[in-house]
Amino acid sequence: EFALESQLILFVVDAKEGVTSGDLEVADVLRRAAKPVLLLANKAETEPRRECAVEFFELGLGEAIAVSAQHGTGIADVLDLAAEILPPAEAVEAVEALRVAIVGRPNVGKSMLLNAILGEERVVVSELPGTTRDSIDTAFEYDGNHLILVDTAGVRRRGHIQRGLEKHAVLRARGAMERCDVALLVVDASEGFTAQDAHIAGYAIDALRGLVLAVNKWDLMGEGKAVRTQFELTVRQHLRFAPWVPLCFVSAK
Incomplete structure (x- = not known):
């Protein structure tokens, strides 16, 4: 229900853990929702973990964005992408079709x-x-x-x-x-x-x-x-x- 009602979905995965069965299940639901999705590989504080973010491409949701919520790394990029995808605030209510x-x-x-x-x-x-x-x-x-x-x-x-x-x-x-x-x-x-x-x-x-x-x-x-x-x-x-x-x-x- 949350996917159907949202304008944009942020799907957060664990860069330290890699792709899990739970990630695959959630990705399957999100693909069927036909909503814009930004895939965020969190805990990517180090270069090796940032490189491992490419593994999440198999989820079928595009390239993962390497971020670190703890250190704030990559958050600005996420906000910029979200601003490009989301409609202007005044137009949100008018978007129905x-x-x-x-x-x-x-x-x-x-x-x-x-x-x-x-x-x-x-x-x-x-x-x-x-x-x-x-x-x-x-x-x-x-x-x-x-x-x-x-x-x-x-x-x-x-x-x-x-x-x-x-x-x-x-x-x-x-x-x-x-x-x-x-x-x-x-x-x-x-x-x-x-x-x-x-x-x-x-x-x-x-x-x-x-x-x-x-x-x-x-x-x-x-x-x-x-x-x-x-x-x-x-x-x-x-x-x-x-x-x-x-x-x-x-x-x-």
């Missing part, structure tokens, strides 16, 4: 999925890559819950980024993940789960955001449990750093 950023490579069906969710064509859908040039925020209600969907242009490989609008679209896509609560990563089932898809998932994890994977165009894959099982196995192999990510097999059309 859950922000979901729809992200993914170009032409995987992000806009079509948004339209399917909303039940109407709010965004122009095209088969041409790069049609959606910018982020479009759409507020709606589902089952009494307020949500805001952020549709973005696809994230491209750096080597394929063109000048002008495409480059701007990539920046907006990554920026959308920074300002959302949950990233809905759309992948193309017919193309398989790619290394670029894994990189995009990493952007969301680094931003301390919740992550859901939508495997689109599943209608093209045929029926059979074996196909789905093999696809999920491939995804899990790519996302060893985030084994908790839920998969949804969908067809936006």
